[in-house]
Amino acid sequence: MTDVKTAGELAALTEHVLHQARKNAEQIVARARQEAEKIISQAEEQAKVREEELVHAGMEEVTRLRRQIVSQAQLRLKEELLREKAEILGRIVGEIRDRLTTMCAKDGKEYLDVLVGLVEAAISGEEKLPKRLILHLSPQDIARYEKELPTAITARTGVKQVELVPEPIRGGVIVEIPESHVEVDSSVSRLLQEFTPKVEALVTREIFAPLNGGGE
Structure with missing residues (x-):
């Protein structure tokens, strides 16, 4: 159970870190999407080289290959987002822990x-x-x-x-x-346990949901 004053300070600290994290996340997402587009482009080039084989195999094989290409690109993007999300969450919780530790160390x-x-x-x-x-x-x-x-x-x-x-x-x-x-x-330690899931939900909602178009 967190008192109002402590909760307010933690919320303000979280928002400050989120503000910085949004910029980093946007850059990560942009790079990840560029990588995904690169994967698709390379795969399409490979598909052109194999055009005769694919024609003989039929359109179903062409469609399957393209779906596989897109799926691989999306998977890489998701993995990159999950890594960034874990890093942001760890940074926020770490700063909150430091803030609480500093506050507890004060003799005043x-x-x-x-x-x-x-x-x-x-x-x-x-x-x-x-x-x-x-x-x-x-x-x-x-x-x-x-x-x-x-x-x-x-x-x-x-x-x-x-x-x-x-x-x-x-x-x-x-x-x-x-x-x-x-x-x-x-x-x-209990305050951190209570606050961490709230921070994780906030990180998902405020940073990654908008960048993902509403999904993770």
């Missing part, structure tokens, strides 16, 4: 606000205000915000009892609500 109010926002989002689905929260955080975050975080959460949410427990995570928070037996994982 920005990251504290993010943690509080994640906790607020985690308890927003509860019918009534929890009496107690157990927050699983990295040891580094506990050392930095041992006093500030519980105070800020109480001030923002009204929850009186906030316990911090060390957890081997790289950032973010896992929120445990004992009375309702609920645990919400908003760690950095």
Whole structure:
């Protein structure tokens, strides 16, 4: 579950990378299509050389050969697009990971606000205000915000009892609500897992669908 502020930052970062990726993808597609046209042209030249054989074989063989030529060209184009798509997706996810890692490494109010926002989002689905929260955080975050975080959460949410427990995570928070037996994982690794499919769908829709004429 991602808080609004974090989601907004990730969305802005994604759009920035997509803007650059569109240009690269358009160039890749143009080159791939040129290659496809080249394959077709070469194959047609070969077909002309074999014209007498093809005439004897009949028009069905001519049609079959031309379909095979086009199919091979389309396959090469698709393979090139898939490679480019994987590269763009990897670049976006990598930049998002770096952004989250940098944010988590900051010892300041920005990251504290993010943690509080994640906790607020985690308890927003509860019918009534929890009496107690157990927050699983990295040891580094506990050392930095041992006093500030519980105070800020109480001030923002009204929850009186906030316990911090060390957890081997790289950032973010896992929120445990004992009375309702609920645990919400908003760690950095979980945020990336949630965001990656959304980015993949966005890359497909915003870059490759238009270049493919609506298909992949």
